[in-house]
Amino acid sequence: MAKELKDLTKRSVDYSRWYNELVVKADLAEQADVRGCMVIKPYGYAIWECIQQNLDARFKATGVQNAYFPMLIPKSYLSKEADHVEGFAKECAVVTHYRLKANPDGDGVVVDPAAKLEEELIIRPTSETTIWNTFRGWIHSWRDLPILCNQWCNVMRWEMRTRLFLRTSEFLWQEGHTAHATRQEAEDRAKQMLEVYADFAKDILAIPMVRGVKSETERFAGALDTYTIEAMMQDGKALQSGTSHFLGQNFGKAFDVKFVNKENKEEYAWASSWGVSTRLMGALIMTHSDDNGLVLPPHVAPVQVVIIPIFKGDEVDKFDEVLGGLAKKLSAKGIRVKYDNADNKRPGFKFADYELKGVPIRLVMGGRDLENGTIELMRRDTLEKETLSFDGIEERIPSLLEEIQENIYNKALKHREECTYTCSNYEDFKQRVKEGGFFICDWDGTAETEAQIKADTQATIRCIPYGVSQENLRTDMVSGKPAVARVIIARSY
RNA sequence: CGGGGCGUAGCGCAGUUGGUAGCGCACCUGGUUUGGGACCAGGGGGUCGCAGGUUCGAAUCCUGUCGCCCCGACCA
Numbered sequence: 001m002a003k004e005l006k007d008l009t010k011r012s013v014d015y016s017r018w019y020n021e022l023v024v025k026a027d028l029a030e031q032a033d034v035r036g037c038m039v040i041k042p043y044g045y046a047i048w049e050c051i052q053q054n055l056d057a058r059f060k061a062t063g064v065q066n067a068y069f070p071m072l073i074p075k076s077y078l079s080k081e082a083d084h085v086e087g088f089a090k091e092c093a094v095v096t097h098y099r100l101k102a103n104p105d106g107d108g109v110v111v112d113p114a115a116k117l118e119e120e121l122i123i124r125p126t127s128e129t130t131i132w133n134t135f136r137g138w139i140h141s142w143r144d145l146p147i148l149c150n151q152w153c154n155v156m157r158w159e160m161r162t163r164l165f166l167r168t169s170e171f172l173w174q175e176g177h178t179a180h181a182t183r184q185e186a187e188d189r190a191k192q193m194l195e196v197y198a199d200f201a202k203d204i205l206a207i208p209m210v211r212g213v214k215s216e217t218e219r220f221a222g223a224l225d226t227y228t229i230e231a232m233m234q235d236g237k238a239l240q241s242g243t244s245h246f247l248g249q250n251f252g253k254a255f256d257v258k259f260v261n262k263e264n265k266e267e268y269a270w271a272s273s274w275g276v277s278t279r280l281m282g283a284l285i286m287t288h289s290d291d292n293g294l295v296l297p298p299h300v301a302p303v304q305v306v307i308i309p310i311f312k313g314d315e316v317d318k319f320d321e322v323l324g325g326l327a328k329k330l331s332a333k334g335i336r337v338k339y340d341n342a343d344n345k346r347p348g349f350k351f352a353d354y355e356l357k358g359v360p361i362r363l364v365m366g367g368r369d370l371e372n373g374t375i376e377l378m379r380r381d382t383l384e385k386e387t388l389s390f391d392g393i394e395e396r397i398p399s400l401l402e403e404i405q406e407n408i409y410n411k412a413l414k415h416r417e418e419c420t421y422t423c424s425n426y427e428d429f430k431q432r433v434k435e436g437g438f439f440i441c442d443w444d445g446t447a448e449t450e451a452q453i454k455a456d457t458q459a460t461i462r463c464i465p466y467g468v469s470q471e472n473l474r475t476d477m478v479s480g481k482p483a484v485a486r487v488i489i490a491r492s493y
Numbered sequence: 494c495g496g497g498g499c500g501u502a503g504c505g506c507a508g509u510u511g512g513u514a515g516c517g518c519a520c521c522u523g524g525u526u527u528g529g530g531a532c533c534a535g536g537g538g539g540u541c542g543c544a545g546g547u548u549c550g551a552a553u554c555c556u557g558u559c560g561c562c563c564c565g566a567c568c569a
Contacts, residue, residue, distance in 0.1 A: 016563095035561095090567065126569095160494095160567055167568065220569095240569060279569055310528055348529040355529095366528050376528085458565095493569095 015235040016163070019286060023164045026294045026356050028281065036162040036169030043357065044281065046302035048172065051280060052152065054204050054299075055174065058196050064148045064176060069130050071153070072121040077129040081254040087221020088125045091158040093169075095121040123156045128222065128247070128273055131177045132255040139269055142181045142261050146189075150176040165282035166239070166493050173277035179269045181261060183248070186270035187225070190246040193274040194227040197242040205280065206297035206409040207231050207287050208416055209241065210438070210488060212463025217447050220273075224248040230462045230488070232416040233286040236436015238462050238492040241283045244274035282493070287412050294358030295380055297408045298401040305330055305337045305397060306359045310347045310366035322390075323365060329394040335401070355380060360404050361397065365390070381407050420488075426477040429489075433459045438490050440468060442483030444476035452478050453489060462488045 023029055028044030031037075040048065056066070072095060079085050099115030124130065131149070138144060156170045176193060180186040194211055201207045209229035219226045223245035231239045251257070252268035261267050288295040298304050307327055309319035320341060327339040338359075340350060347364070354362055364376040375393055378385045381404050388396070419437040423429045433439055434457065443449060443461065454460055464470075464485045473483040 087568095155569095157568070159569095161563095161565090171569080173569080243569070275569080277569060312527065343527085346527050346529090346531060348527085348531080350530090351528095352530045364528075368528075 019282075020164060022285060022289055022293060026358070028285070028294075029164050031164065034169075036159060038162075038164055038168045038170070040172075040278070043302065047284070047296070047300055048278060048281060050300045050302065051204070052174075055196075055200055055276070056150075056152075058200055059150050059174075059176065062148075062192065062196065064150050064178075066151060067149045068151050068153065069127050069134065071124055073124050073127075073130045075120045075122055077133055078122055080129065081222045081250055083250070084128065084222035084254075088157070092125055093123040093156050093158055095123065124153075125155055125157045126273075126275075127151065127153075127155075127175055128177065128251055128271075129255070132251040132257060132271070135177075135179050135269070136255050136257045139179060139257050139259050141259055144259060145179055145181040145269065146185060147179040148176075148189075149178065150174055163282075163493075165278055165285070167279075171277050171279070173275050175275040176273060178272045179252075179257065180272070181259065181267075181270070183270050186248075186272045187246045190225070190227055190244045190272040190274065193272070194229065194242075194244040197244070197274075197276060198229050201229060201231070201241065201280075201283075202409065204297070204299045205284050205287075206299070206405055206412060207241070207283055208409065208413040210416075210463065210465050211467070212465035212488070214243075214463055215443075215447075215450060215461045215487070217450055218461065218463075220245045222247060222250050224250070228463050230490075230492075231283050231287060232412075232419060232438060232490075233283075233493070234289075234415065235286075236419050236438075236490075238438065238488075238490040239279070239283050239286065240462070240492065241280060242274070242276035245272060247271035247273060288408055289358075292352075292383070293356030295408065296358035296360060298360045298405045301358065301360050302336060303338045303354075303357075303359050304335050304401055305361045305363060306350075306354050307337065307339045307363045307365075308347060308350050308354075309341050310364060311341075311343075312367075315367070316341055316343065318370065319365060322370070323363075326363070326390075326394060330397060333394065333398060335397060355383075360401060363393070379404055381411070424474065424477050429477060430457055433457050433489070433491065436491065438462070438488045440465075441477055441487060441489055442474050443485050443487045444479050444481040445484035446479070446481075449476055449478045457491070459489050459491045462490050462492065464488075 027041050029038050029040045032039045078088070096117055097111045097115045098117060099112040100109040101112040103110045135147065138147060152174045154170055154172050158169055159167050162168050178186065178189050180189065198209045198211050201209045209231055211227070211229055214226040214228055220243060225246040227244045228240055229242045231241045233239055249268040249270055251271050257269045258266050259269055284300065285294060288297065307323050309316065309323055311319055323339055327337050330337040351362070358380060360380050362378045369375055369390070373390050374387050375390045376385055376387050379400065416438070420440065421432070421437055422440045424441065429439060429441070450461055464487050468486055470486050473486060475481060476483050
């Protein structure tokens with residue numbers, strides 16, 4: 001595996017094949033038999049749970065509460081917001097019948113034509129419509145606002161081409177939906193949640209995110225503004241990792257959600273929505289992995305420390321006592337630790353396997369160490385080995401985990417910075433953008449220019465980034481017209 | 494929906510001018526091993542995607558059909 005991966009990355013011929021192999025071999029997920037769908041395996045799901053728990057706590061700290069809305073949406077709801085339906089209509093799975101019957105011409109079952117639904121139901125591609133239809137009954141007065149709701153669920157979008165974690169027909173996500181009495185409040189909430197996402201990505205996933213605003217063509221269907229966090233993968237491509245939308249009164253109007261304000265006047269409610277999905281798993285994998293497999297930042301690693309004894313025959317008892325005790329001490333410190341004394345796998349196999357799975361720290365003790373009172377420590381991020389005194393080793397682990405977390409983040413940040421360029425010559429741009437990287441360019445603000453760039457290079461405007469000066473704008477490199485914004489352009493997943 | 498490719502054991506593949514269906518990994522049994530993915534011996538497992546056709550004989554040739562993968566358009 002390691003060798004195969006190495007060859008692939010070295011040649012850089014097929015980053016996506018490397019990615020696919022890694023996802024499968026590291027036991028994260030596999031392609032389901034059902035078209036475009038994915039089976040998330042227990043190890044992959046453990047990482048997702050860690051993401052869920054941490055994000056959920058952050059949402060709640062901002063006053064958000066969890067709720068659940070139905071998976072099936074009547075077709076008529078979807079047609080109420082014009083832009084929204086246009087954006088999603090092409091990728092909806094539709095339920096038309098509610099019953100099967102025995103096949104009269106042979107084996108198996110067939111759809112019972114008598115069980116045709118009067119109104120078709122759509123499997124949710126996102127829940128704005130059904131939630132705003134529900135909000136109508138919840139919102140009457142300014143005193144009912146704001147409503148800050150989130151749901152963890154699955155959604156379905158019938159994508160033409162799918163890729164494990166990055167784009168599957170069905171995916172797991174959270175979608176937050178808020179209703180507010182004022183435009184300002186809704187807009188602030190959309191921006192606030194983007195910050196929550198960016199902080200989470202940095203603190204937990206060790207992924208540096210570019211925050212910014214989408215151009216009109218890249219905006220969510222039905223939004224007035226879409227805010228985004230964009231990460232750079234190791235091949236220099238961008239990955240949109242989370243979005244937050246200011247929806248204005250579009251859904252308030254479409255679903256007739258009105259309230260009486262403090263001045264006793266009727267007004268439509270203002271909305272935001274925001275989401276991140278299992279795509280974050282893809283971001284995690286493609287940001288940090290190396291030739292030996294996955295590299296997990298300690299804060300998302302289901303196993304942070306693995307302890308492996310090397311023993312002959314029935315010597316295992318001696319190690320169980322010493323290393324079992326160490327495992328207990330570490331887990332008393334809140335560290336997720338695994339003691340692997342299985343005798344059906346050789347040590348070399350275990351080393352390679354835990355590296356493949358990205359476990360941040362490995363502790364190994366053999367007969368020599370037992371005599372000398374030492375233990376070998378290896379950190380996954382640098383692959384460096386060190387022999388340390390066994391006594392007090394547990395004191396060193398927590399700070400080392402933090403150090404690893406930070407190092408992984410800094411590595412990713414450095415890579416992004418090294419692959420971010422400013423560019424004002426279109427011929428030069430066309431050559432270089434193929435190789436990947438973020439290109440900071442001045443843009444004339446027109447969709448024509450965006451379309452031209454996409455047609456020539458497959459690259460798109462990722463966002464108008466925060467933290468990049470918008471002063472002294474020059475001319476657009478494509479049209480030569482005066483620029484209205486400084487944007488990041490890149491090829492993306 | 495366009496352009497390319499592939500369907501042979503659980504997975505990855507070979508199979509020449511048509512002639513007894515094979516290899517590696519995984520699996521099972523026994524033994525020796527165990528400081529970087531162990532070795533030896535033995536064993537089980539396949540209507541060659543499906544349906545027709547040509548032929549004494551088809552995984553192989555022909556026709557049809559179904560499914561999957563890759564590259565585009567669509568997209569978090």
